[in-house]
Amino acid sequence: MDDVQGIVVENSRVVTGYYLITIRLVKSFGKVLPGQFVMLRIPRNTVFLRRPFSIYNYKTRLLSIMYKVVGIGTEALSTLHRDEKVYVLGPLGRGFKKSARRKAILIAGGIGIAGLHLLAKELRQRAVIYFGCESKKEVALLYDLREEMNIYVSTMDGTYGYKGTVVDLLKNRLETIPYNKMEIYACGPEPMLKALKNIIGDIRISCQILVEERMACGLGLCFGCVKKTMDEKEPYKRLCTEGPVFDIWEISL
């Protein structure tokens, strides 16, 4: 783990409002685990703090991040062009714990797919993806996974796949899933994670979630990025060091 300089190779739009940036690092990150993140220093004077992003892909010093434009930071990030220099601190945080024997269900809501992509690439045929989004256009976020994996899609407006939330889609199929042999990995907006926790509450299937919070240092120094836990003795845990992957039963949603 280190603060490594990188050079933007490509920063292109996947679909309106969503981008994929690829950065060539001058020095290797070493081993990267699915679910880990980086703190990116965006070279624009409108942005003060670094920004945390899930590692979308990493291979031989090529780092990619898929992101949605949601505010000042991501807007500035979308203006970076080829050959610009950035600083990337990483890889940070605890990644997903992979079970060697169990099959996996990956549940992603919208840009949440960015946090599960690397895991999907590693699990391949051992995993199925449940992907939920607003409308047909966001299905493009599945990108290269579309050809390689078994995917169930839901859209809120019904323009593609099941009409409704991704958790409702999963709920309808839950009986067909041998859940004692399964593991769930989820990343998406909080209402999605909350709904997921509700429907699996009775079966207590193993489930890891990748969560986000406003962050300052990314290194565990400032205690800025905490999540509320179920543990009364330690009600706030740092997302950057104790997370960003947590057991769903550990976090108060």
Next chain:
Amino acid sequence: MYRRTGFRHMGNLSIKLLGKDIKNPVMNASGTLGYGKEITRLWNIETLGVYVTKGLSIKPHHGNPPPRVWEEKQGMINSIGLQNVGIECFFSEYFPFFKKKKTPVIVNFFGFTEEEYVACARMIEPHPLIIALEMNLSCPNIKKGGISFGKEAGGVYDIVRKVKAVTEIPVIAKLTPEVKDIVEIARAAYEGGADGFTLINTMPVLALDREKRLPVFRGGFSGPALKPIALKAVYSVYKEVPVPIIGAGGIIDYKDAIDFFTAGATAIQVGTATFIDPYSIPKIIQGIKDHMKEYRISTIEDITGCAHE
């Protein structure tokens, strides 16, 4: 202008602070370097002149619900709410690490009442590595019963005097900039027995939601925009109170650090800069050394307060 001295021994970073020899004048600001171990993934803790602890209380404190950080132009707002493991846990779990690394420590502490401040000071045993206790008289994120410590001279005098009465360790008062006259507060703390000052803490501020047209975040502001405010506080207090000042507020690079020394600071603390560049502290230490060599300054003491001449 700097006082120029001979050619030899230029760039000696060591300072004398509260009777102790410290290898360099750079510390972290309380709460910006975790419990110390976290940063050792990037650099050695021995790099620091002094490690300043996260604000500690008599019992563990859970802090505020998220979000706890907010971005502004040229700075950030935090509302951590002083989450910490408590004094007892710090000394059993984390202090042995500093002993092993022989790194001097300033213990920052706070209470919700005067009695709690006194109880904290009592709990902390003297140790050769503990340079001082830093009293947080200024956290903008904690208020109980409408009392905000550190804003009124009489209250500051009382609380410092009571803390001084129960400890042999030197006491540093960390002051808030949100006062009418910081010199008056500093004088009161000095009369109460303060052995030094840290100037300044974050500035209480507000952020609004432009759509809802309502407050969206409150907390303490830090970052480069705070620097001139902090610099003036150091400059003003230096002339009036004859104890060492540790400068803090918006220090991003060695140039800021040099400004604080010339304004009157004996040492400096770096906080928010670490979040932007985690190597800020080692870079600032090296930058000060290089600057001293270039300008033929033999010790920090030679330039401390020279802006007043």
